[in-house]
Amino acid sequence: MTSKRGDASSSDVIIVGGGLVGLATARALQSVRGIGQITVLEKEPIVGAHQSGRNSGVLHSGVYYRPGSLKAELCREGRSEMVAYAAEHGIPFEICGKVIVATSTDECERLHAIADRARENGVRAELVGPRRLRDLEPAADGVEGLHVPDAGIIDFPAICRALAEELAGAGHQVVTGARVTAIDRRGSETVVVAEGASAAGGTAHETRTYRAPLLVSCAGLYADRLARLAGLDPGMQVVPFRGVYYELTPNARRYCRNLIYPVPDPAYPFLGVHFTRMTDGRVEVGPNAVLATAREGYDLGTWSARDLVEVVRWPGFRALSRRHWRKGAYETGLTLSKRRYVQAVRKLVPDIDRQDLVPCRSGIRAQALDTDGNMVDDFVILETDGQIHVCNAPSPAATASLAIGLHIANRVASHV
Ligand SMILES: Cc1cc2nc3c(=O)[nH]c(=O)nc-3n(C[C@H](O)[C@H](O)[C@H](O)COP(=O)(O)OP(=O)(O)OC[C@H]3O[C@@H](n4cnc5c(N)ncnc54)[C@H](O)[C@@H]3O)c2cc1C
Structure with a gap:
């Protein structure tokens, strides 16, 4: 592999992460604060490759969240913003309840x-x-x-693409294939190093430097790592929870008209395996939630020693395991055994049979864990000199993303 250092590129704001939160923040910074030049750095070849493109596609209305929390406020506002955005851009959605x-x-x-x-x-x-x-x-x-x-369904990957196109159309940069590997505050600027495949192709690889007075990190499953890279102590560890989805066969789609949810366990931040009619007419069932063996370990064969060791060594992990081992064992059973998955699903819809469900895909949630072993419930956004880090943005952050962007844009006044 060869490595080459490119010229530094300057802008007013650098955003790390081309998921819904990063893209929505870029949009809000442009529209609310009139920021002239924004650079979004995304390590994958496309935007929305992780949580934003691998979720249930549900527009939450905000029934579950603690009154007064950011989740409660931004979910309600974000849902309305998202509906308006989808309608304006011809993106499939439906308020089906x-x-x-x-x-x-x-x-x-x-x-x-x-x-x-x-x-x-x-x-x-x-x-x-x-x-x-x-x-x-x-x-x-x-x-x-x-x-x-007022709950609904929406095509979130299409929202990601529309946001990225809109930004590029307005003269901003959305750089894909750019993995941020270093963040350094120098005077009134933050200097960011990103690595990516070289335009020359092959195994050649290029290092580029970007600088801006303000950096906003919206790195999802890597949010804590990016904060540490910038010298911040976020006081939390992102724990990846993998969830498996099945799909109903076309003949079995009749078992779900819209969205069927179980009553969630209040000790747990996840909503439980649910039935979701997708905007393309398919019906998905899932996801369960099991500690993933890598931050982006979408299948059982993908392991990362670094990711696992980080989680196991985190001071809150032992308390989490003690408190939730029963639930953990139950959810693992759902991953390993289709029979158990079907049993769980039949609690809600008793007519479902084993042959009605076919394995479909998986998603991984980024859930922050504090040092006492509590799964951090609300959105967490940390600020330091010239930097803002979104450290916890679990569900309903896809629904809330446009409002999270506006919330961040209103907080940046002191940085720009
Ligand atoms: C299985 C599942 C189901 C869900 N269902 C729903 C739902 O129905 N409704 C809802 O509202 N919410 C749902 N959520 C939650 C929602 O999807 C997330 O809260 C939301 O997408 C978070 O967006 P994000 O931009 O913060 O993270 P992401 O979409 O994960 O984006 C972060 C981006 O940062 C990039 N990145 C990371 N590190 C670097 C780096 N070093 N350099 C450059 N780029 C980097 C990643 O590649 C990624 O693209 C669900 C989540 C999951 C996983």
Whole structure:
């Protein structure tokens, strides 16, 4: 492999990460703050290659989140922004509504707590009995349901592409194939080194330097590593949680009209295996959540010793394992055994059979873990001299991305 150093390129803002949060932040910095030259650096050959392009495609309305939290505020605002953006750019979406289904009286109590939260968050949601539940989702079996009419589905990868095209069209740079490997604050500028394949092709590889007064890092699964690279102590470790999706066969799509969700376990930040009608008409079921063997380990055969050692050595990991080993074992069972997956799914839709589900894909969530072993619930955005780091942006950050971008743009006044 040969290596070559390119000339330094200057701009007003460098954004690391071409996922929804990075691209939406670039858009907001341009439109709200009128920033002249923005450079987005993305290590993959395309934008939206990780969480933003491998999620459930659900527009959340904001029923679950703690009132007053960033998640509650930015999900509500972001959903409206996202709907307007998709409508303006001809991107497929549909506000089809969803039901959260309680399958036992135990779960009803938790369902009522979600209904209370929805009210506090100003989100429409109605508790419904079994008859109305059957009208909404004939195949779902529950003792009670919560109907959330403003939830929807959307093509998030298409949103990523549209945002990138819009930025490039306005004269900004979206540089793909550029992996940031060093960040250094020098006086009033941040200097960033990125590596990528050389234009000459083959195994040749090129190092480029970028400089700007402001850097915003939106690096998803690598958010903590980028913060440390910049000399910050984020006080948290990103833990990758892998989730497996199945797809319903065309004949079995009749079991789900729109979106069918279980009542989530409040001890856990994930929403549970759910049924999602995608914008192309397919129905996906998933994802479960198991500690991944690499930050980008989409299949079981992909391991990274560095990623695993970092997680296991993190001070909060032992507490996390002690608290959640039962749930961890259950979720691992769902990954390893289709029979168990089908059993879990049948709690919501009893008519589903093993042959109705075909393996489909996986996604990996970036979930921050603090030093006490708590999974950090809210979005976390840290600031230091000339830099902003988005350190925790789990679900519903795809729905909320345009509002997260606006939130960041309003915080940068002190940096530019
Ligand atoms: C399985 C799953 C299901 C989900 N379902 C939903 C849902 O239905 N609705 C919803 O609202 N949210 C959902 N989410 C959450 C949502 O997808 C994420 O919160 C959101 O996409 C985060 O966006 P991001 O831009 O922060 O991260 P990402 O999309 O992961 O983008 C980060 C980018 O940074 C790049 N990067 C990292 N390191 C470097 C580096 N050193 N140099 C250059 N580039 C770098 C990566 O390549 C990546 O493209 C789900 C997530 C998952 C994984």
